[in-house]
């Protein structure tokens with residue numbers, strides 16, 4: 001038995017009309033559009049901010065079994081470095097490819113279908129983005145992280161170490177008769 005697919009929410013910017021393709025195998029349509037990111041498009045330490053712009057560059061092609069969607073989604077990323085906990089801001093491009101089967105085709109649970117001459121890209125987008133995001137995002141490839149003893153950010157203070165009674169910089173300043181740095 002085919003799983004039940006809910007009727008598309010046509011107000012969703014991720015629902016696209018495909019009736020023009022009208023099951024004419026080989027017919028094609030290019031779609032370039034900017035849509036707001038759906039909620040929860042990410043994993044715990046990094047993701048696409050809800051409502052931020054996603055630029056979609058897609059090709060919709062009628063094939064024998066359905067509508068094949070290929071293209072890219074350019075997104076903003078916001079997250080936190082898993083080593084130093086600094087903010088990460090960036091952009092990324094993800095490849096999308098999904099075949100939406102015509103009604104009547106026996107589909108598996110995780111397969112997509114054309115419903116009422118529309119396709120809903122949300123699940124395909126979610127899979128394309130979420131599966132590619134790093135579980136341990138880094139601000140820099142060689143981020144030094146935090147001092148395990150006092151938690152100071154080692155990127156800001158690469159010479160940082162413990163076990164000395166007096167910080168050498170303070171000693172130097174003391175010699176010069178200056179004030180200790182704050």
Ligand SMILES: [Zn+2]
Pocket residue numbers: 081082083084085086138139140143144145
């Ligand atoms: Zn970092």
Ligand SMILES: [Zn+2]
Pocket residue numbers: 147148149150151152160161162
């Ligand atoms: Zn420390």
